[in-house]
Each structure stands twice: as structure tokens, then as C-alpha cells.
Amino acid sequence: MSILKTLRQKLDDKSISAAELTTTYLKEIKDKNNLLNAFISVNETEALAHAKEMDDLIAKGERTLLAGIPIAHKDNLCTDILTTTCGSKILSDYQSPFNATVVDKLKNQGMTVLGKTNMDEFGMGSTNEHSFFGAVKNPHDLNHVPGGSSGGSAAAVAAGLTPFATGSDTGGSVRQPASYCGITGIKPSYGTLSRCGLVAYGSSFDQVGVLAHYAEDCAYLLQAMAGKDNNDGTSIKTDPDFFTQSLHQDVTGLTIGIDEQLLSKLPSVAQALLQDCIDVYQQQGVKIKPIQLPDLQPAVSSYYVLAPAEAATNLARFDGVRYGYRSQTANTLDELYINSRTEGFGAEVKRRIVMGNYVLAASQYDAYYHKAQQVRAKLKQDLDAIYQNVDMILLPTAATTAPKLGAQKDPVSTYLSDMYTLIANLTGAPAISFPIGRIERLPFGAQLMTNNFQDHLLLQTVCAFQRETDFHLPQQLLQGVGA
Amino acid sequence: MSYEMVIGLEVHVQLKTQTKIFSNSATLYGQEPNTQVSFLDIALPGTLPVVNRNAINMAVMFGLAVDATISKNSFFARKNYFYPDLSKGYQISQSNNPIVQNGQLEITTSKGVKAIRIERAHLEEDAGKSVHDFIGDQTGLDYNRAGTPLLEIVTHPDFRSAEEVICYLKNLHQLVQHLGICDGNMQEGSFRCDVNLSIRKPGEDLGTRAELKNINSFRFIESAIHYEYQRQVNVLDKGGIITQETRLYDPDNNETRSMRSKENAFDYRYFPDPDLLPMILSDDEIISIKSQMPQLPKVRREIYTKALNADEVNFLMDNPTVADYYDVLAKSIPAKTAYNWVAVELQAVFNRAQSIFDAKRVPVDILLELIAYVDKDEISLKSAKAVLQHYYDQPQAIQSIVDQLGVRQSNDLGFVESLVDEILAQNPQQVQDYRAGNKKLLSFFVGQIMKNSKGKANPKQVNEILNKKLNE
Numbered sequence: 033m034s035i036l037k038t039l040r041q042k043l044d045d046k047s048i049s050a051a052e053l054t055t056t057y058l059k060e061i062k063d064k065n066n067l068l069n070a071f072i073s074v075n076e077t078e079a080l081a082h083a084k085e086m087d088d089l090i091a092k093g094e095r096t097l098l099a100g101i102p103i104a105h106k107d108n109l110c111t112d113i114l115t116t117t118c119g120s121k122i123l124s125d126y127q128s129p130f131n132a133t134v135v136d137k138l139k140n141q142g143m144t145v146l147g148k149t150n151m152d153e154f155g156m157g158s159t160n161e162h163s164f165f166g167a168v169k170n171p172h173d174l175n176h177v178p179g180g181s182s183g184g185s186a187a188a189v190a191a192g193l194t195p196f197a198t199g200s201d202t203g204g205s206v207r208q209p210a211s212y213c214g215i216t217g218i219k220p221s222y223g224t225l226s227r228c229g230l231v232a233y234g235s236s237f238d239q240v241g242v243l244a245h246y247a248e249d250c251a252y253l254l255q256a257m258a259g260k261d262n263n264d265g266t267s268i269k270t271d272p273d274f275f276t277q278s279l280h281q282d283v284t285g286l287t288i289g290i291d292e293q294l295l296s297k298l299p300s301v302a303q304a305l306l307q308d309c310i311d312v313y314q315q316q317g318v319k320i321k322p323i324q325l326p327d328l329q330p331a332v333s334s335y336y337v338l339a340p341a342e343a344a345t346n347l348a349r350f351d352g353v354r355y356g357y358r359s360q361t362a363n364t365l366d367e368l369y370i371n372s373r374t375e376g377f378g379a380e381v382k383r384r385i386v387m388g389n390y391v392l393a394a395s396q397y398d399a400y401y402h403k404a405q406q407v408r409a410k411l412k413q414d415l416d417a418i419y420q421n422v423d424m425i426l427l428p429t430a431a432t433t434a435p436k437l438g439a440q441k442d443p444v445s446t447y448l449s450d451m452y453t454l455i456a457n458l459t460g461a462p463a464i465s466f467p468i469g470r471i472e473r474l475p476f477g478a479q480l481m482t483n484n485f486q487d488h489l490l491l492q493t494v495c496a497f498q499r500e501t502d503f504h505l506p507q508q509l510l511q512g513v514g515a
Numbered sequence: 516m517s518y519e520m521v522i523g524l525e526v527h528v529q530l531k532t533q534t535k536i537f538s539n540s541a542t543l544y545g546q547e548p549n550t551q552v553s554f555l556d557i558a559l560p561g562t563l564p565v566v567n568r569n570a571i572n573m574a575v576m577f578g579l580a581v582d583a584t585i586s587k588n589s590f591f592a593r594k595n596y597f598y599p600d601l602s603k604g605y606q607i608s609q610s611n612n613p614i615v616q617n618g619q620l621e622i623t624t625s626k627g628v629k630a631i632r633i634e635r636a637h638l639e640e641d642a643g644k645s646v647h648d649f650i651g652d653q654t655g656l657d658y659n660r661a662g663t664p665l666l667e668i669v670t671h672p673d674f675r676s677a678e679e680v681i682c683y684l685k686n687l688h689q690l691v692q693h694l695g696i697c698d699g700n701m702q703e704g705s706f707r708c709d710v711n712l713s714i715r716k717p718g719e720d721l722g723t724r725a726e727l728k729n730i731n732s733f734r735f736i737e738s739a740i741h742y743e744y745q746r747q748v749n750v751l752d753k754g755g756i757i758t759q760e761t762r763l764y765d766p767d768n769n770e771t772r773s774m775r776s777k778e779n780a781f782d783y784r785y786f787p788d789p790d791l792l793p794m795i796l797s798d799d800e801i802i803s804i805k806s807q808m809p810q811l812p813k814v815r816r817e818i819y820t821k822a823l824n825a826d827e828v829n830f831l832m833d834n835p836t837v838a839d840y841y842d843v844l845a846k847s848i849p850a851k852t853a854y855n856w857v858a859v860e861l862q863a864v865f866n867r868a869q870s871i872f873d874a875k876r877v878p879v880d881i882l883l884e885l886i887a888y889v890d891k892d893e894i895s896l897k898s899a900k901a902v903l904q905h906y907y908d909q910p911q912a913i914q915s916i917v918d919q920l921g922v923r924q925s926n927d928l929g930f931v932e933s934l935v936d937e938i939l940a941q942n943p944q945q946v947q948d949y950r951a952g953n954k955k956l957l958s959f960f961v962g963q964i965m966k967n968s969k970g971k972a973n974p975k976q977v978n979e980i981l982n983k984k985l986n987e
Contacts, residue, residue, distance in 0.1 A: 109561075110560065110561040116560065116561075118560070123560065126560070128559065128560070128561065129554065129559070130554060130559075130561075132561060227563060228561065228562070228563050229561040230561055231560040231561045232560075232561070232563075232790075235789035235790050236789035262565065263563060263565060264563050264565070265563065265564065265565045265566065265790060265791055265792055266563075266789075266790060266792065341786060342789055345593050345595055345603075345604070345605050345784075345786075348595065348597065348603060348604025348605055349558040349560070349602060349603045349604050350560075351597065351599075351604060353599050353602075353656070354557050354558070354602060354656075355557075355559070365599070369597055389784060392595070392784035392785075392786055393782055393784060394782045394784070397786070401786060
């Protein structure tokens, strides 16, 4: 039974109260967070009070799915409690006066917020080493990164500090840490969840995602957050069962495309795990077909032109004038801007702002921005053609397991490691990462992608895999360490 | 030797929507600082713009009124620069493919009729206000205005004189008010004109232009143009060159001065705003907007010209509130009569009270009732004017004012006849003189009769019967 179902049952049959549940998680956080650094802020005062309110509701017969269930939110989702730092010095004290729409939706359905999780600054990074609040550690091996930018959320879920967490995915930031931490992470189709209250990085790429152990739980949480929002002009209307409509159906007859050439470039241990995964699906009646993905290097270049361009302008508002960090050493207006931003932003953020402004310069626009848009459009066309023949595509989430802390060499090779995940962000398509085994004790994930607005297929297909395998089951990590 | 002046205009029109273009804050002028400000207007993290459809409709309406092409697929772009009153660090505007393109507005000057080409009109958001030296040497920032919708209307450099510029601005000012898309209040910044002026010898290429900004009256614009033209002539005559720069006009000293510009030939790094979907307009939508358009000034002028003389037409065109009242009245009574009652008699009442024309003070149906009294000969025209004034001072039923003032005419022919007989009998010499040829005495008789009747006699009847009896 999934974790959500288990907790729901225990709450409803009173074997545990919401207050006890929240207290348990708060204790886990207290004991283990110093090892992982997964949380930036913890909701010690309000969470318990909220949980008690939920107990009252449950006692009165309230039977909604999420009442009294705890969750952690990535720290780039605005919450009117605690701070919303985006992992940055420039917002280290920032308190949002409003909740992100998705945060409100979960709150209105009774979820208790445990705290805000650590992340690469403003979502820019793949290892969660670019946080003003320090690096996050992978609970499977504290010498390794958890992935990024939703590293805090992934580590927290994997280590049992929270049953579920929200994340955000602009180039792979939910799926890749899910893969590195051995859990399930999904980025839904662009537009299905409101971005109002998600601090913008790449506006046409960003989507809120979910990290959990079970794909089934991802589906229920996505559904709880879905819906057209009048405060987000890019959000769309979806049916009330958009994500959950086929969750428990079997997968006989579905087709999955595999790019043999792409797979052959992976280390043989990774190939073996993927082959095992394919075998499981074939046993379930899924048809496997060969496909050929287009060359992905232009896609990486396109992403690293367009996302920084959008980010450079999205981050222009952080200027020390109205809120956030303001330099004390400024004597003129220019110094106020320059010093506040120089002192307030980390190196990777600065790098991307400079890149973004460069490609938007009038003299460079055609060569970079315009070209990148064309590559983006072409990628969508290529994928549309592939989806004429298959329902989904299977590929790795990342080429390797989690690297060691401090292993990152140069930015460009780090950017290239996003190759498999940023496809879905460039095309607005949904994609999910799920654990399929381990390589030298570290988790390894596979990724399923499908065409836009077919999210339910992914959830159904991973649910089917998780019915037959154990890789997704929560594990006792950090045994004998700390507290 | 004489230089030709070449001018292009950029007018920022504040659109009269209830709420801002991308957020639902109100747009009233003169409120306490930072009281009309939403989270988006101060660019809090996580906020997103959502377009106000009314702003789009108003832009389309303007485009239709100037015979422009409406782009059915235009989009918003981010215009990037840093300034404290620009909270996001970029302004949401339009660059390529603005919503309105290639229109024109006709002007009539002493030299005749000319069509000024409108290159484009695009939607954008206004910035906040900086209040310098607010506290000590600190600048205060008021974001009430940030996010108010603007329509920026740009002409080709078609103007060759200050007269043309003022004529165009007046026409444009009138047009946007008539369309109901702008309140035209230049003091409050609802209608802002930037003048791009360069000079050249006829036949040469365009010279370098200076941009004159923030001049908020037509009179000052005219003076600024004259000054700037002369300044540029002087520079070139001395062998200098004109620098492309922004200049402010100082009305106290009647001169333009170079502004410490915040952007010099700046690269705004425009790109399509990813938070806002393209504005797709269907033919049906455009037709629907067209059907809701109020009457265009040029159409209104044509209608007036059919029934009224040039001065009367101009008066109505210059006074839209009076014209609105006139339009309603003219549905029920002849144009000239309606004009006289509204633009002469009623206007005089407001003038005497030193107040602006306010249709609510004397509702149309009240005035129509009064006019009916005159038509039916129940009161004289002269008395009606007194009744009108009385109504303004103390609104009540026309009937009761007529009774109070005692001005009801008697239409009793017998009564009139006896009055006429009486006067003629009392003045036999004048009767004889009249019959002998002194026709001027007619007014003497009328005056006497009216006096004796204490204003109750119907003047028409008096004239009729008097004439009959005198010419017997």
C-alpha cells in the first residue's frame, strides 16, 4: 500500500493522530537534518497546532484524502509562513505575504507544512551545492550529492524526514534528484499546475513537481494541486481526474520506445538495469519499439540559451530596493544595484544572468535566442513524429548515479549532464523518474516521457512497474549515524 | 539657408480601465502613496502578470478609429532596464508586431488638410513615480501608477510645423476622449507627449533628433518646439552638430535643457514575454468591438455640419459634455432649437454660476418639458429663460415654477383683443401716424400691451391681432 494510503488509513482508524504523525516527522528532522542539511526552515511552532486542528476535523468525520498529512515545500514556493529564500542570500530573510497557489491548494485540503527544503540557488544547479545555506547530502551516502536543484526535497523524502515534498523542475530539477536519491519524481505537463507563487527561473520551462516514494502518491498530490489559475496566464484547465484517470489500469498493449544508440553510450551497469526494467515491462505486456531521438546536444545548447535569458530578466527584480538583501556599502543608485546583486547572488546565478543578458543583446539575438527557439520548435516536431508510433519513451534520467560532493568540474560538462531531462522542459511535456536499481549502492533511475497532456500514461505505467518491483520502497537510511 | 523642421510624436495615452493592465489594482489618480499596489505591482517573487482584456479592446478601438491595421496575433515583450520606479527591472511592452499598425489621423491647418501617418500604437504598462528629496536627500517611490495601462501612439516624422503638431495633438486628445478610452487630463498625466525634433535643409536626409519630454500643455509644447528649432538652427549655423539626447522644457525660462539621461542609446534586450500568451483576436471579436465604439469625432462633425453653422459645430466638438446633452435633446426637437437651448441658454446658466456644464443639474426631460410649454404657447420664450434659471437654483416641477413666477400666458383671444382695443383707443394719434406710414410705432404698441398684460399676453397673438386691427 502506498505511503499516502497507509497514513490515511492510520489517521482514519485512529491508530495514529495527525499530531503524533507530525511530531514524529519533526523529530526525524531534528535528529537528522544536521547530517543532510535538507531543510532551510522548519515549521516547529505552527505545524503541531495545524495537525491538532486536523485531528479535530478527522474526529468530526472529515474524510478528505489529505487532511492531517504532512508535506515539505521546496524553498522557491512562496509560503506565508517561515521564509522563502530560494536558497539565496538575496532572499535569506524574505517572508512572503502570500502562498503559492499550489501551496494554498494543499493547505485547503488539510496538509501540514513541515518546513521549506534546501535547493540550488533560484533553481540553478544539478547538485544542490549552489545554496547559500550550504550543500545538501545524499542520504544513501553522505559524501555524495543528492542532485539538484530540488536536492533538499529529494533527500528529505528519501531519508524519511517527510513523506512527500514539492519541487520545481526547469531542466530536470525534480527528476534528477529523485534518481540520485532512489525515489520517484515527476514533472507534469507545462500549464497543468499554476506557477503563481513559484519564484520564476525559466518562465517557459518551470513546473511544480512532486517527490515521493510511490508514483501513485505523486498522482494524488499532482491532482490535488492541479487546476486553472486566473493568476497564471499560462495555466490551463484540466479534468478532475487528469492525473489519476488510469492509475491502476494494466499496461498491456502500451508501447514504449527505446533509443538503442543512446542506451549503448551508457556504462554497461546502467544498461543492464535499464534492460531489467524493459524486461519487467515486456512481461506486463508492454510492446517495446526501437526509436531514434534527435541529436540532443543542440537541445542542451538551446536550453542553456533560453533558460538563462528568461532567468536574467526574472531575477532583475532582486535589486535591494523593495525587499530582500540590500548592500550597506552603496553610496549611489548604481552602487545600490551592483553591490546588492554582487553580494547577494551566488556564482552560478551570476554566471547565468550574464549568459542570459548576453544572448538577449540586440547584436546576438538572432545568433543565439532566435536560433535556440528554432531548435526548441524542431525538437517538439521530432518528438511529435516519434509519438505517432509509440506511447512513451524510456531513457535514463541521468547517465550516472550521484557524483561525489565537490566533483563538479566545469559548468559546461555539468550542463551536458542534463541532456536527458531538459528535453521535457523544452517541449512542455510530462516526464517521470523512478528507481530501477543501484550501481555500487547508489540509486539509479529510469525516465519515462510522453507527449504533452498524456501525464496519466506515465503514472499508470510507473505504478505498474512498482507493483512488480521493490526499488521504490522506503529504506532506513542514516542508520547508526547522528542524533 | 532656411532649415525645415521635422517632427515625430510619441503620445502616451493612459487607458481608462478600472484596473491595471496586468493586475487588479485600481487606477485612480491622486491616492495616498502605495495604496493601489498589488503584489505584482511591486514585483514580489512568484507574482505573474495576467492581461486585462479591456485594455486590449481599447487599443483595438483606437486602431479602428484611425483606420489602422489591427494585429490579430500580437504579443507582449519585456523591455529591460534598471530604475527604482520599474519594480520588475523590465517593463512589459511590445516591440515587433504591435497591436495597431499603419493608421492615420487627419489635421486641418491654415495650409489645408493633411493626413498624419501613425506608424504604430502599442500597449505597455506605466512605471511608478519617483519623488525626489522626499525625506532629506532620499527619493520616495510611489508604485500606485505602476502597471496602469498605456497606449503609446507613434507617428512617422510627418510634421513640418508647430501648428501641425498642435492640431494633431488636439485632434488626438479629442479622439481618445470621444472613444471613452482616456480621460484626457494632462495635468494628471493621462495624456503625455514626447516631441522628436530635428532640422534639415529641404531635400536632405533626416537630421539628428532631440527628444523633448514631459511637456504637459499644448501651449508649452508649441513654445518648446519654437525654442528647440531655433536652438538647433543656431548650433548648425555655428558649425556644430546636434547630439541625440533627451531634453526637458523649462516653461519659466522658455528654454529646453539637456536631461541627465537614464539610458543612452540603450539596448533594451527585447524578447517575447513568456508569462503572457499571444493576444489572438478573431474577426468576430474585432467586429464586436467596432459595434461598441462610440461615434467617431469626424462622423459626429459631419452630422452636426448638416444642421448647424461652423461656429456652432466647433463649439460642440470642443465641448463633448455639452455635445452629449445636445445629441439627446436633438432627438426630440429641431437641431437649431436644440442648439440654442443647450449651447446658449443652458450654457449661460452654468456660466453665470461659474460652474462646469453638468447634465445632471438640468435633466434632458425637464428641459424638454420646459420647451414644450413654450411650444404650446403657455409661456413666452423670455419667461422660459427665467424658469430655467429658477430650476437650476431650486429644482422642482416646471409646473410649480411657472405658477410661482406667475408667467403663464393667457391664450384667450378675447383678452388679447380687449387689450389691443384698449391701447389703440388710448393712443389715437399714434394709430393715425402708423397708418400714415410710421411702421416703427408697432413696437410701441406691443410694448404697451405687454406691459398692461403684465407679461401674460401671448406675444404672437398680440402681434397678430394688432396687425389685423391696425391694417383694417
